[in-house]
Amino acid sequence: MRRRLQTAAAATAAALALVPASAAQAAPNDTYFDLQWGQQQLHTEPAWATSTGAGQTIAIVDSGVELSNPDLAGKITGGATFTGCAAQAAGCGNGDWQSAPSAGPPSPHGTHVAGIAAATTNNGTGVAGTAPDARLLAVKVLTEDGGSFEEIAAGIRWSADHGADVINMSLGALPGVQALEITGAIADAKEAIDYARSKGVVVVAAAGNDFASICGSPSFSDGALCVTSTDRNEQRSSFSNFGIKPRMDAVAAPGGAGLVSCQDDIISTVPLSAEQGPCEENEGYDFYAGTSMATPHVAGVAALLTAQGRTADQTIDVLERTARTPGTGTRGTYTPTWGYGIVDAQAAVAAP
16 A cells, blocks of 8 residues: 555464465466565465465556566456546446556556566566465556545456456555445445445455554455464564454455665566666566555455355355464454454464
């Protein structure tokens, strides 16, 4: 939910039939996989021996995606732009990060999010996606200046109507907007999330980077799984909101620290022509931090589960009951800090 902080549920381990590490595939040969500590924290590599997300589509409802990015282009199956044109059913662009330029300056944020979820994997370059064989929809609803609930809702509905199995929303409103959703004063995004869920789509949304006690909107909505952020030590990222919402559907995932060391944050794809940041590893790859980065990790694991034929409700249930609480040895135990715990891909794909 930020670029270096910008833009923007019980089972025990013994009860889980975990996939042995020896059954895992060989580590992917992507250049920066060794820097992807988030994938180790989620135990995704051993999970890929069971599911890679093949046949599933993750919609990145965000600031658009660089459609020609070498680590993403082969994964993108469609897209739409709704910045400045929420009332147009088909949008006013193809979801590229630079589409609809009159609506506001472009943001590299969505490209970074897309890479975490499903970058091309084992191609000898760049990063590995959490769901290596999932496909992507690029849905632009934000610019560098943000976006409206109407634009976000349009992107959600378009995604649900165009084959999304999982919708990722690494975005959120300022604290206090939850009250407007509860009272119905602002209902666009909530109603769109309900629509997506009615079509069997898993909706995953960022908790927010406001140092706040509850999930921000739209992750506060009942139909969305709220994602809080952890650092590489599995502690709550200092900026992350807590996983508190009416039905307590919340989990945690790696989002970085956002402090001093770049490698404590999350490396992923950025547009080749984007302005270089202080942590850019090489052209087209940079380290960002935020609940925005945590969310596509969860969306990717959700795609591993839907690829197994699980429904949206089953997917959320599995994500929550197999998630682990650091330092306790428990799974599926709710706490405000981690929600039901840090998502565990290996445990999730092995769960009954």
